[in-house]
Amino acid sequence: MQVNLLHISTTPVPRDLPLDLPLPEWLLVTLLIVSFLLHIIFVKLMVGGSIITLWAEVKGLKNHDYDVFAYEIAKTVTVNKSMAVVLGVAPLLSINTLYTIYFYSANALTGLAWFMIIPLVTIAFLLTYLHKYTWRAMANYKYLHISIIALAVLIFLIVPTIFLTNVNLMLFPERWGDIKGFLSALALPNVLPRYLEFIGACLTVTGVFIVWYNGRKSYRVHLLYETFSQDRLKRQGYYITTFGIGLQLVCGIIVMITLPAKGISFEVVELMVFGGLMLFVAMWFSWKALSADSELKRDKQFWKVFISILFFILVYGGSRQLYREQALYQHRELMAAKTKAFEQMSKKARENPVSDAGNLDIDHALGDLSKGSALFKQNCSSCHKEKQRLVGPPVQEMITIYRGNEKGLKDWIKAPGKKRENYPQMPGFPQLSEVELTEITKYVLSIK
Template structure:
């Protein structure tokens, strides 16, 4: 039954179906999923802050060429990038390990298909991080050569913008095994429908999170605002932070439907729709509070700030859970096939071990009859596809007996070089490697099976 199901599925669809590693998970699956979702979201927040901070620093420093106060703002934002980067790296270990354990076959298959670009993540991340440190600690060195200083950050920004493309492409590709046979490298995988919408959704998320972060960071009472940012008031920065977070959140809302529409329907389900719309329901009042804060007086702009953060955090949790639900829905059918393939492999392995033991026993038992020896040969070469009286992948042995009982030589020729007689059955492979003495034993055994 397992063989028949697998072969028919693989005949009708081009999806690769590998066998899994028959190893137990180190923790219960539900616990690993919780760890994956929570650790990934924590990691993602600091990735957002790192990328959003880099973009805002670059924008502020360019604007600072004409207005000195923006250069000071760029310096203050830049001081947060390397800290957020370090936290992002540390928090990235847990989700990477979790996804490797939960989706080993899928994650590593996607990595292999994107090849050198995936491997390039390590040097690219290293170069980008070193550039951010160089930019941070050479502010005075390049004070009179801003073009060079800005170019350092510009290069780091380009690299940091490209790295998420690599991760998003791989995570997207791992969910669609049906694409593995047609994808030709990273840039081909990058053109799959859902990659770019998810990428721009991620960029706007980075700006929204960074906007809220700067609102909080520069509103702290112990932050020496007047000394560090002359030319600005706290209210100015608070408005800029809220405005950025609100505009970026609106852009996310607009891109969200495109993200959903470009996702293949195989992963959709009512559980996913419910999670997504619940997340949206949490974000809308948060956006309304930001809008009201922008209309409020200086004293009241931050009145609902922590409510906004809480609601947005809940939204992030729901959206992160939605990603996991879609991934689970999309991969479930393929995982069932892999499970069948694994079970088939285990069964074949057990038969091979048993046959090996039997072969040793046969060699020590010269008194065994031809039919008894033939049964061992049958188990070695034929039992995976044929049963004595029931159809499996091929017809039952009793049908062979009915056809070849009066022509043993024809049976031997068929076993060595079979043709295709039935359109509804899989083409039988030939067995020219079976020695003549074992072939005699095999046919003798087959003919002993009664109709």
């Protein structure tokens, strides 16, 4: 705990926006989780469907039935894309409202990459439409046609990288000072494992969708395919599902290992382990479907796979939200204290305005202390309040100890030790010059 507090004491702590939430916080959190899970399911269908379309169309160069299979999946990609966009509005608004400072800070730090999401997604969407509607027109130009969906897939693989990097960065304000753009944020622990886990999830969800889509009683398989049966198409879906779950399980273990400890708790680990068990159960049922010796036995496994994966998605979404809350809890407390202190100062200034006339000595004194005040707010206010304990003791206690001893306070700030058992050790400030230390000391001892 002391290490965590020490790290936070050197972390940027901005003021929050002192505005009431438009809805109760619990309702906004619920809306965020539910709407995001719905949104991400269709995102996975869009990304996974595009990957499978590319793979199948390449195989279709030698086997016409795979080309038909690719076209059937391609027709669903644009529909799932539209659903993903519509369902993405609610979680975006919710996370903006609940985590405003963190979300926008991460966006600003990744800069150009974040702003490129909209043009990249727009290009990818247009490519999927072009690919779908030119299927027959470009039948004699297959390599060119495949290159269209390949470019769309490439963009679809880039965009989640940007989003996951930002979502990861917003959880770790203690790293904001080290980030120098998107690539440095991408290098933070946990980003790559989460990305690979996401790709596995895209294949898992798409595989289940393929089983359902091709297993419909109204689906005229015999009119579309030359050799592929309905059962073979469903087996294809189970192969994709099993591979996707396997990738998720491997990457999920790496995600748990690389998650920074500050957001880990027994409840988070419990949820993640339970989610992993649900995923393993889904893989078992999917494998049973693949190894079944009849279509009837294979069909009996579908709802078992579906429900297991659905439970995993719900549990996983809850565990991510719980981790987010715990990872940001301490920093949000500091930010709330800083915001409250600022509001009190603002109120006091409004209630006791200083007249410009007849107070030249006061103005001069305030001017002399303005540098110290600014330096104190920048370096000290995240841990020290005037009259209340925060991370460190209140300023009034410092004044009691060092009144009339400016050098003693300055020496302590320059090379602090540990005086109290129930307080963390104060960090040093080697970045401050002698003049700046003097200004801070003068300001602290001037507070009445």
